Each structure stands twice: as C-alpha cells, then as structure tokens.
Amino acid sequence: MVDNRTLVSNRAPMVPRLTQKQAIEIVRKIQREEPVDPRTELLPLLTFARNNAKLDLEALAAEQNAPED
Amino acid sequence: MTNLVEGREKLTTRSARTEQEQSPVEMVRAQAKRMKDLFKEHQIRIPELGATIGKSIVYELCVLHILSDLPRNLVMGEVEKIHAFYEELFGDTSDYEAVRKGFMAEFAVAYAFSEQIGYPVYLPTPEEDTHAKIDLIVDLEDGEPPLAIQIKSLNLQFDPNQIIYELTDADFKELGAEINNTALLEKMQSDAQAMEAYCSKNNLRPLMLVVPSAQSDSPLYNDRTGLPVQQTSNGEETMLANRIYNELEEKELITW
Numbered sequence: 613m614v615d616n617r618t619l620v621s622n623r624a625p626m627v628p629r630l631t632q633k634q635a636i637e638i639v640r641k642i643q644r645e646e647p648v649d650p651r652t653e654l655l656p657l658l659t660f661a662r663n664n665a666k667l668d669l670e671a672l673a674a675e676q677n678a679p680e681d
Numbered sequence: 682m683t684n685l686v687e688g689r690e691k692l693t694t695r696s697a698r699t700e701q702e703q704s705p706v707e708m709v710r711a712q713a714k715r716m717k718d719l720f721k722e723h724q725i726r727i728p729e730l731g732a733t734i735g736k737s738i739v740y741e742l743c744v745l746h747i748l749s750d751l752p753r754n755l756v757m758g759e760v761e762k763i764h765a766f767y768e769e770l771f772g773d774t775s776d777y778e779a780v781r782k783g784f785m786a787e788f789a790v791a792y793a794f795s796e797q798i799g800y801p802v803y804l805p806t807p808e809e810d811t812h813a814k815i816d817l818i819v820d821l822e823d824g825e826p827p828l829a830i831q832i833k834s835l836n837l838q839f840d841p842n843q844i845i846y847e848l849t850d851a852d853f854k855e856l857g858a859e860i861n862n863t864a865l866l867e868k869m870q871s872d873a874q875a876m877e878a879y880c881s882k883n884n885l886r887p888l889m890l891v892v893p894s895a896q897s898d899s900p901l902y903n904d905r906t907g908l909p910v911q912q913t914s915n916g917e918e919t920m921l922a923n924r925i926y927n928e929l930e931e932k933e934l935i936t937w
Contacts, residue, residue, distance in 0.1 A: 614820050614827055617803035620747075620791045626740040626804070642723050650733050651807065654725070659737065661716050662766045665708035670719055 627659045628652065632667070635660040639673040705758070706765045713769035728776050735784035736810065738763060742788045742907045747796060760906060782904055786834035786892045787816050789902030789909045789921060794819050797909070797922035803827070813879035814872040821929075823936045829885040831876050833869060834892050835860065840899040845928040846889040848873045856891070886934075892921070 618626070630638070638657045641648050648654055661669060703711065720727055741763060745756045764781070771777035794817070795802040803818040810816070813829070820827040841859050846852040853873075857866045873889055880887040895904035901921040902909050909919035929935045 614801070614803055614818065617806075617818060620740070620743045620795060620802045620804055620817070627737050639719065642719060642725065645723055648725070650730055654730060655733050655737055658716060658734070658766075658770070661712050662709055662762070665705070665712040667712075668715065670715060 628656050630656045630660045632660075632664070632672075635664075635669055636673050636676060639669045640677070643670075643673060706762055709762045709766045710769045713766045717770050717772060727771055728773075731771075731776070731780045732811070734767060735780045735787075736804070738767075738781075738784050739788045739791065739907075740804070742785075743791065743795075746788075746792065746906075746908065757906065764905065782834050782894055783832075785904045785907040786894065786902055787832050788907035790830065790832050790890055790892065790925070791817055792907070793909050793919060793922040793925055797919060798926050805829075809879065812875065814875050815879070815885075818885065821935065825936070826884045826886050828934070829876060829880050829887050831872060831887070831889045832892060833889065834894045835865075835897070837893045837897040837899075841891060841893065843928055844891050844893075844901075844924055845932065846891065847932060848877055848887050848889060856889075859891075890925070 635657055638648060638653050641653070657669075661667070717727065742760070745751070745759055749756065751759070767780070768777050771780070791802045794800050800822065801820045803820070804810075805813070805815040805818055809818075809829070814831050815829045816832045817830045818827050819830060837860070843855065843859075846856050853866070853870060856869070857863075860866060869889070873887070876887045876889075879885070893899055893901050895902065899920075900910055901919075901924070909921035911919055926935070
C-alpha cells in the first residue's frame with residue numbers, strides 16, 4: 613500500500629523544477645490567457661520565481677515576444 | 682602617511698546601502714508582487730491555489746528542516762523567505778494565515794512522526810488529498826494497513842484531553858464535547874466520512890488528529906517555523922510527539 617508513495621523526506625522534488633525558458637513559456641501562456649494547470653505549471657512557476665527573485669519574468673517574456681529586427 | 686593614502690580607495694570600504702539594494706526578503710516580496718500583478722491581470726485567482734501551495738510548503742519544510750545540513754539560522758532565513766513570498770502573493774494576510782496555520786500543523790505532525798517517533802510518513806496522492814481529505818499517510822510497520830491521517834489545526838482555549846480520534850461515534854461525541862462548536866463538528870464529520878469511505882476501499886486505517894494551533898492556550902507547534910514546540914532545550918522531545926505516541930499506544934494501534 614505504501615510501495616509507490618512519496619516519503620515526506622524524499623529527496624526528489626515534489627514540485628517539478630523549471631528552467632528559465634520553461635518559466636518564461638508559462639508566463640507567456642498566462643499572458644495569452646491560455647489555460648494553465650495549477651499543480652504542474654503555476655506552482656512550479658511560483659517556486660521558480662521565488663528562487664530567482666532577481667529575474668523579471670514578464671520583462672523577459674516581453675523581450676521574446678518583441679519582433680526581431 | 683596621509684599623503685601616501687590620500688585619494689586611495691580603502692580596501693574595507695563598504696558603500697552605503699542604496700535604495701535600489703534590497704534584502705533577500707525584500708527581493709522575494711518584490712517578485713511576489715510581480716507575480717500577483719500578473720495573475721490579477723489575467724484573472725488567475727490566488728486563494729484557489731491555497732491547497733496546492735500549502736502542500737508544497739509542507740514538502741519544502743521537510744527539505745529544510747529534515748534533509749538539509751544548513752545551519753539553523755540559514756534554514757530560518759529560507760523559511761521566512763517562503764512566508765514573505767506567499768504573504769505578498771496572497772495580499773490579504775488572513776487568506777495566507779489560514780493556509781499557513783493548517784499546513785504548518787501538517788508539517789509539525791509529519792516531523793513528529795518521521796523525525797521524533799521514527800515511522801515513515803508519506804504524502805497522499807492528489808486524489809487522496811483533494812477528495813478523501815487525507816493529509817498524511819503513516820506506516821506503523823506492523824504489517825497492518827497504514828494510517829491515513831486528517832489533521833485539523835484548531836484554536837483551543839484549553840488543553841484537549843485527547844488529540845487522536847478514531848472516527849467512531851464515541852470519539853465524535855468526545856470531540857464535540859471538547860470543541861463545543863456544532864458547525865465545526867459537522868464539517869469535521871463530513872471530511873471524516875469522505876476519508877473513511879476512501880480508506881475502507883483502499884486498505885487504510887483512518888484517524889483524525891486535532892492539533893492546538895499557535896494561538897491556543899497550549900500550542901503544540903510554531904506557526905512560523907512549523908516545528909513542534911520543544912519540551913527540552915535541545916529540541917529532542919516535544920509534547921506533540923509524546924502525545925501522539927502515548928495516544929497511539931492507548932488505542933492499541935502500536936502493537937510492538
């Protein structure tokens with residue numbers, strides 16, 4: 613019954629770790645008003661944002677949206 | 682001598698802190714505000730994320746308090762950053778306080794079982810968490826089905842006679858007499874029924890644990906750190922772990 617369960621003291625992260633690129637992509641999805649999943653997208657985004665407090669993800673997303681010269 | 686050092690930059694000179702420089706806590710608050718504004722602009726309701734966020738905080742506290750080798754002051758700094766971020770994100774302090782109170786109690790119980798009593802503690806699946814209202818699963822390693830535990834953090838202006846309830850009529854009568862709040866008791870019974878139905882189909886033993894919150898007369902955990910209130914200066918013994926163990930023994934749930 614406990615074989616496939618996650619121990620609270622498991623070292624594997626409960627929240628998937630995002631790369632900066634993945635975090636920006638979720639921000640862009642929010643900006644495009646596409647549906648986002650609370651567990652697999654919003655929570656990892658919040659965790660990424662908190663751990664990278666210096667990054668302005670919206671500004672980075674806007675840079676990617678800007679047309680190239 | 683004056684001539685030799687005149688105009689030189691002192692090695693140990695520290696520039697005064699400018700307005701732009703922020704402490705780590707201020708930085709996470711600023712980041713949380715950016716996230717809050719983004720969510721608000723695109724109609725993402727933050728209070729609805731409370732349970733998801735709360736569970737992740739329990740896990741993060743496990744990593745910080747149990748797994749990490751960080752010195753205590755650094756752990757506490759990280760815990761404060763977590764609170765600062767979510768306090769700012771939720772905006773309405775009472776929303777986050779409600780989340781914090783409940784999930785800090787969950788962590789305290791997980792810590793007591795795992796680190797102080799010594800039983801493996803598991804997180805429920807999302808379905809068990811949401812529909813069956815199960816907060817933690819504890820394996821007493823006695824060959825019997827694991828315990829499915831629902832944790833209720835309550836402000837109690839007295840020290841309760843018991844904190845572990847077995848969802849029997851007699852236990853609910855006892856609980857009703859303790860909390861003296863019909864609406865709250867009905868809500869607890871409803872949550873208990875959801876858990877009981879799930880447990881009977883899935884080979885789990887349901888239990889409810891009522892933990893006096895930090896605002897109670899006899900609190901059993903700290904609602905900033907999540908740690909059980911210490912009984913001794915070295916923190917090895919806590920009233921929470923002692924009471925859990927003794928009550929499990931009284932209920933003959935510990936068989937070895």
